[in-house]
Amino acid sequence: MSTATQPNIDAFRTETRAWLEEHCPESMRTPVKGFDDYFWGGRQPKFKDEDQKLWFENMKSKGWTVPRWPKEYGGGGLSKAEYKVLKEEMESLGCRTPLFSFGIHMLGPALLNFGTEEQKKEHLTQIANGEIWWCQGYSEPGAGSDLAGLQTSAEDKGDHYLVNGQKVWTSYADYADKIFCLVRTDKNAPKHTGISFLLIDMKAEGVTTRPIKLLSGSSPFCETFFDNVKVPKENLVGTENEGWTIAKYLLTHERSMIGNVAKMDKTLDKYAVDAIGKVNGKLADPVNRVETAKWLIDEAAFNLTLERALDEAKAGSPPGAKSSFFKYYGTELNKRRYELMMSTGGFDNLIWGENAEEGKTPREFCRTKANSIEGGTSEVQLNIIAKHILGLPKS
Ligand SMILES: Cc1cc2nc3c(=O)[nH]c(=O)nc-3n(C[C@H](O)[C@H](O)[C@H](O)COP(=O)(O)OP(=O)(O)OC[C@H]3O[C@@H](n4cnc5c(N)ncnc54)[C@H](O)[C@@H]3O)c2cc1C
Incomplete structure (x- = not known):
């Protein structure tokens, strides 16, 4: 992988933006609403529509379903700096992830670290190409x-x-x-x-x-x-x-993935302003104003901590047990966000519907409760943090 210099990275940004603008269909630049807005891959791949297929095929041709994996396993071979640019440009255009799978976020990292060359060639390539669910x-x-x-x-x-x-x-x-x-x-x-x-x-x-x-x-x-x-x-x-060593390693990746506080189509302050309105240029409800501001500050601090951990990982110090901290904090932060959104939205959020358009906030609110269970519960993460990060004595 290359270490990009600033002029190179600027050129990469320009090229990437132009490529995305040309190759990402308009409908793939809208927020994901439900399960079938994600393409999961598989032996019998199911695309929601032609745009989803086209977007996946375009990204696959660049190796950008797994931008950081080596090219020989179907990846894009991007450096950390290039990957950051790609993520930023995708975010700014609102591009959806072209392929979502446990292969990418869980098995792949484990195989990269522990698999034989044959296993990497076979399974990583299939994951990158969306061939196996x-x-x-x-x-x-x-x-x-x-x-x-x-x-x-x-x-x-x-x-x-x-x-x-x-x-x-x-x-x-x-x-x-x-x-x-x-x-x-x-x-x-x-x-x-x-x-x-x-x-x-x-x-x-x-x-x-x-x-x-x-x-x-x-x-x-x-x-x-x-x-x-x-x-x-x-x-x-x-x-x-x-296998326990591999199991734990995979869990660090799973936990980092779950702990990632996903960006939403509307930031929390915008959501609050739309729901409550402003008085004298400030969010009308003073209690909500304080809670929203606290949340935004905590989110910014958490993102900086994640950024630092990424830099440390690049310098050869993987997060290890620290992924438990990210999982714990990220999922609890996400729960706080949705609790605030539910109280901000009031009666408008007392809708239940399995369909993608209706009841999205209450549905996601319920889903956040599962985030702090899957991949190991919050209590278990606190035990790991106490033992392996803080070095507290075992009871
Ligand atoms: C949305 C979702 C998706 C999932 N997907 C998968 C999947 O694809 N594959 C898979 O294998 N699993 C999956 N799981 C299972 C998940 O990993 C387990 O639910 C989780 O590890 C907790 O185990 P448990 O449900 O048996 O709860 P238990 O272990 O029975 O825990 C019950 C309660 O006791 C608490 N507790 C238990 N032990 C301790 C302790 N030592 N100290 C303090 N408190 C403790 C827990 O925090 C929890 O509150 C998924 C779970 C969810 C919610």
């Missing part, structure tokens, strides 16, 4: 916060593993082509050892999924069952019985 098989009925208590077993049968057990809360398992899974390969070892990281095809014989119905009517969740599933040995990532 991956889901995550970590949680089990008896293993959520206590993830290392997982019981799904993979027995060594010579040229393959025989997998038996059950996963739960597997988001989009009913759509996914493959699952990255934590399995127990040594039942007698202490619980954090004896775990391995396996890649399993959802079409393999013996894999079944069952959607979990939620009160709201729709559900992203499934239970996933493995009944004597044969998994080739080459699907093991890293070393047998040492």
Whole structure:
């Protein structure tokens, strides 16, 4: 990767902006409203419309579905400075992300770090090209916060593993082509050892999924069952019985992704002004004014902290346990934002609708509650921060 000088980066910005203006269809420059506004990839890719397809194909041709991954694995090979420019220019034009997947944000980073060359070539390229929809098989009925208590077993049968057990809360398992899974390969070892990281095809014989119905009517969740599933040995990532290290590394990426406080089409102050109005040039409600200002200051400080962590990562110091801090703070900050929006919007926000246009704020408000559970709960993040960052004694 290149270290871009300022004139180079200025030229890159000009070129990038012109390219985006030419290649991003107008409808792909509007805010995402619902699940199908994202393209998730997969063996049977489903595009919402021609514009979504065109935008994805255009970005794929540049390797910009995964701008920072190496070119040999389908990425754009951009330096950090170039990537920052691309992100800024996409944000300023309002361009949607062309491909969203757990492959990009979770499995990909783990494979880049722990995969063999063959695994990288095969799986990273497929992820970059949107060819495979991956889901995550970590949680089990008896293993959520206590993830290392997982019981799904993979027995060594010579040229393959025989997998038996059950996963739960597997988001989009009913759509996914493959699952990255934590399995127990040594039942007698202490619980954090004896775990391995396996890649399993959802079409393999013996894999079944069952959607979990939620009160709201729709559900992203499934239970996933493995009944004597044969998994080739080459699907093991890293070393047998040492999957916990990979699991933790992947979680640092998952947590950083979830902790990212997404930009919205309207900033919080604009939202408040539109809903409440101004008196003497100030937001009409003084309590809301203080809370909104506090939130905006906290958001700015958090973004600067994230920026610093990115620089540290680039200098060779990955966030590690600090991702728990980002996950905790980012998800709690997002919950505060939506609580404020709900109180600011008043009766207008007491609408419920699964359709994308109606009831977006209350729907997102409910969704923020899940952010501080998925990828490890806030309480668990606080435990990690206490132990691994603050060095507090174990109780
Ligand atoms: C939207 C969403 C999507 C998800 N997607 C996936 C997915 O795709 N794949 C997957 O594998 N999993 C997924 N999950 C599951 C998620 O990882 C678990 O829900 C999470 O790890 C918590 O586990 P649990 O639900 O079993 O709760 P529990 O572990 O039973 O926790 C219950 C409560 O006890 C608290 N608690 C537990 N232990 C401690 C402790 N030591 N100290 C303090 N408090 C504690 C928790 O904070 C929580 O409040 C998803 C969850 C959500 C909400």
